[in-house]
Amino acid sequence: MKPVNIGLLGLGTVGGGTAAVLQNNAAEISRRLGRNLRISAVCDLSAEKAKEICPDAAFVKNPLDLVAREDVDIVVELFGGTGIAKEAVLAALQNGKHVVTANKKLLAEYGNEIFPLAEEKNAVVQFEAAVAGGIPIIKALREGLAANNIKSIAGIINGTSNFILTEMREKGSAFADVLKEAQALGYAEADPTFDIEGHDAGHKITLMSALAFGTPVNFQACYLEGISKLDSRDIKYAEELGYRIKLLGITRKTAKGIELRVHPTLIPESRLLANVNGVMNAVRVNADMVGETLYYGAGAGALPTASAVVADIIDISRLIDADTAHRVPHLAFQPAHVEAQTILPMDEITSSYYLRVQAEDKPGTLGKIAGVLAQNNVSIEALIQKGVIDKTTAEIVILTHSTVEKNIKASIAAIEALDCVETPITMIRMESLHD
Amino acid sequence: MKPVNIGLLGLGTVGGGTAAVLQNNAAEISRRLGRNLRISAVCDLSAEKAKEICPDAAFVKNPLDLVAREDVDIVVELFGGTGIAKEAVLAALQNGKHVVTANKKLLAEYGNEIFPLAEEKNAVVQFEAAVAGGIPIIKALREGLAANNIKSIAGIINGTSNFILTEMREKGSAFADVLKEAQALGYAEADPTFDIEGHDAGHKITLMSALAFGTPVNFQACYLEGISKLDSRDIKYAEELGYRIKLLGITRKTAKGIELRVHPTLIPESRLLANVNGVMNAVRVNADMVGETLYYGAGAGALPTASAVVADIIDISRLIDADTAHRVPHLAFQPAHVEAQTILPMDEITSSYYLRVQAEDKPGTLGKIAGVLAQNNVSIEALIQKGVIDKTTAEIVILTHSTVEKNIKASIAAIEALDCVETPITMIRMESLHD
Structure with a gap:
């Protein structure tokens, strides 16, 4: 021929x-x-x-x-x-x-x-x-898993961000320092916005969402939150609790609509995705017949x-x-x-959450915070006093069970309004990667 | 239509x-x-x-x-x-x-x-x-990686064996006990030979080898070694040295011919493949353009x-x-x-090795063993006395650098011939998973 x-x-x-x-x-x-x-x-x-x-x-x-x-x-x-x-x-x-x-x-x-x-x-x-x-993930989604209803996708799909998060965890360094190192190594652009603020991952999860659920692409509806505001303290606390923080692109089909979002995420350290380090990429797909599959490899490079x-x-x-x-x-x-489907606003997504609160170190503070969460239907998985910042201020880390995001936002607003609490509260989403 | x-x-x-x-x-x-x-x-x-x-x-x-x-x-x-x-x-x-x-x-x-x-x-x-x-691994090999010369494949491709090895490691149990548990759970057949002696993995790696290298299938040439003789002590020692033992199907293209083999294998615990547990399967492919990719998911089930x-x-x-x-x-x-290619006899494959030797606990023993290895061109990565079995016998674990298998076999025969050494010596192959 x-x-x-x-x-x-x-x-x-x-x-x-x-x-x-x-x-x-x-x-x-x-x-x-x-x-x-x-x-x-x-x-x-x-x-x-x-x-x-x-x-x-x-x-x-x-x-x-x-x-x-x-x-x-x-x-x-x-x-x-x-x-x-x-x-x-x-x-x-x-x-x-x-x-x-x-x-x-x-x-x-x-x-x-x-x-x-x-x-x-x-x-x-x-x-x-x-x-x-x-990684032949498009082929897997279009052909390899064609017998399935795909339920969700979660992926480490930006190598620059994953390199930075890996270095921050392994060396305890601050974001800005690691970014400079990544730029020197050629892993980050001179203007790194596109990678570190989630735009690149957003484009990729948008494409996978369309392929998974049979919808038109809808990048405008994708929530983007990058890693530039991550404090290395949160990476350390997460690790002490058995979690790693990764920038994930997530899309999930729910009865109410499709979740489509990019943000830093705590995931249990025992999951394969938590062990994808450096510039490598990996995509986890959950589908109704095959269950969980994962695809790993180099996400960039000539x-x-x-x-x-x-x-x-x-x-x-x-x-x-x-x-x-x-x-x-x-x-x-x-x-x-290919049918247009509702993309859920972030207030309507379901997740569990990591909160870090700085508050006065005196009796009653924890009770007040727990009370606010209860009023907003947020149930607590763990509430740990991580240490004392100064004589009068303590740092508290809270892990919640799964809830609708608007409940967390209402809780944060109410906790920030307490006299005994300093603002702002740090909030990072969590995924068990079981669904 | x-x-x-x-x-x-x-x-x-x-x-x-x-x-x-x-x-x-x-x-x-x-x-x-x-x-x-x-x-x-x-x-x-x-x-x-x-x-x-x-x-x-x-x-x-x-x-x-x-x-x-x-x-x-x-x-x-x-x-x-x-x-x-x-x-x-x-x-x-x-x-x-x-x-x-x-x-x-x-x-x-x-x-x-x-x-x-x-x-x-x-x-x-x-x-x-x-x-x-x-796992859509056949599609990946036939289509997704079609632009590559595939260099090697290493896979955990028998769920029964991986379940047993995972339980042996996590609970420190003996092979026979875990096999009974696996049978009770339905993870192992009444006659488990096909799974635990490597036949099933052998069939699968034979098919992947043909797809990767463009050769006819050649199951007869596939080396099969199962997990039934594994001692939980070796799993423990491997772990102390930073390795996990997995039953791997391995095929690799070398200048001399194709390696095609199934056997228990030490792999560094930091590799994703080492963290694939229970009945799950995963296949690592190394190819010249894309580098390392890995595919993970359920290897069995309706x-x-x-x-x-x-x-x-x-x-x-x-x-x-x-x-x-x-x-x-x-x-x-x-x-x-599709061209017939030489499948290397096991004597000609290249690997590194874990050896466990029981020997008299007296001066000169280690020196004699090290001398035999040197004579056979086997270089030592680590030689560790793991403990004393009884008053006069010590247990020694040796990790070698990469060598041709016939050199290890000759070394083992010569070490077993030493007066100060008990027979048989335990030998398990190792893979760095870097090529």
Whole structure:
């Protein structure tokens, strides 16, 4: 069979990695696929770089020219962002080209425009590399677990944040110090906002939520809370209580609607997810028939991400001449069955909670705090006085049982209003990872 | 589109689970697939059971009749074993029917007969449920990691053995006692040989080895060593040294050939695989581009295994009317590129080793032992006197660096020949899980 022609947009980290994987493993890929993959055209800001990395490909200056070329079967978009990347992907689909992209932001924010256009044009958009780098989690959600009602997903899906949290725990360092170290090591960007404030994880959990539950993407409804305000004291206290703090992307189907959120989370230290350290990623899926499964690997990096990009290219290449009926749908469910569903506001989600309160160290204080929680229907799993800050102030840590978030918010407001309590109270959500 | 018709062979644990998944999740599956799946015919020893579980399906007494029926598109073989199961699968393929099976023994022992027949007849055989139950590891190896040269696989792929090892470690109990407990809980068969002596894990690692490296299945060449001779003392000593003992299936591609083996293995306690407990399964894959990935979940049970069976049915249903060129090859590689490769004899594998030696507690003993190891080019990572058995006998634990197994065997023979040493020496292989 004739080779499949790839048009490559962008020769940055992942683009360079993709060219390397296609070249290094050409023989192994052809052994599996039964035909060759070749980069026929490439677009990058640097013509020199393009010539050096892809000497046999046509250099095309304008991405909109590349996506219109006769000799391109699959457009691989690795520009990133939502500017020219969006324009090029939409144009590629208009031309009936298949698209592979690692661009989580583009799909999480504009997926509801991109996927329907692809379906209209009988084109495929694949995006394994957009979530958790090299881990084949999109394939697991779309195909491997297709016999299940998926109940919930919880994932460590931002390597930068996980590296910082791992270092804070292991060395007891402050957030700001570890961030500097991560920047020096190249694990964090000069402007780290996107990673540490949960945006990146939010894009990824938004995509997984759509795949799991058969809904349009709805990034606007995703709650985002990052790690920049985490105090290393809370990491230490959590550890003393048998928990680790991880930045999790969480989505869960409930009778009331879908939970979709990113925030620091206490999880029991015995769970595998609690033991995923450094820049590694892992995604836990709970589904009704198979139960708990977990997928672990490198969430970023040139070659791991390119491994996922090229897996998508291979998938599309197998089906490139086939009838569209044979394809796996973009969002796992048939387009006619992708249904908008309520995304719960945070007040309505269910969780357990870690609270840290500084209060006057005198008789009656604990009783008053416990009373407020009881009035708000919050039941206490543990209430521990962790130590004395100064002669008159004690630090109290409370773990609650599961409750609706508005009850906790009302409790916090009422406790902060007590004379004997200093504000603000620290609140971190907890997950048992049993449902 | 019209429904896909399934002929179900066997209504045991997994067969009953498959019927339950198809019934319980019919709506969700149809949302994904775009058509319905229906059990059109069923074969089981009990006609009553068949009528009860599959009231709308034709009951067929003879499996060879079922696999010939016009109203069967996909044959789902869940008899197990290599008797009538083999006959029925071969007959189904002769009739051009697609086959889904959970039968690891059948495929590991007769795959070289079954897969070529399927290719000749343009039929598909899928077997996700044959390895690690509900974990979609076959899909990961065949598709998710298709851009990689796979370097090695190490898996906890027998839940019974992992349950026993977990209990032995947590309670310090002897193997025989825990086996009885596992039998009482239904985690071990009355005749547990197949699980505890490594046969089951051997079938599974044989299948994964073929998929990873593009070779025919070669179960005969797989080294099998179970857990029945493990002393709980070794589990305790391993733990003191920072290791856990797990029954691993291991396959690795080396310059000399392929390693293919099942045996108890010390692994560092910090690795995720060391923290997979109870009946759970996990498979670690090391591949050249993506690096390390790990897949975790339930390795057995009616519904988890059925989740994998039905995922295969869905996969085949998508492609049932498509040209064969669009399919993923059975053993991941195109049939013409599945090449026999040398499976290394155990003498030629490379590993590090844990040795426990009982020897006279007198000056010079350690020196003699260390001398023998040096003569055989075995370098020592640690040599620890663990305690005194009686007034004159001490127990010594040695951890070696990586070496070729024949060097260890020669060392053991020479140490056992020393006057000051009691026989036999206990030897357990170790894996750092870094390659």
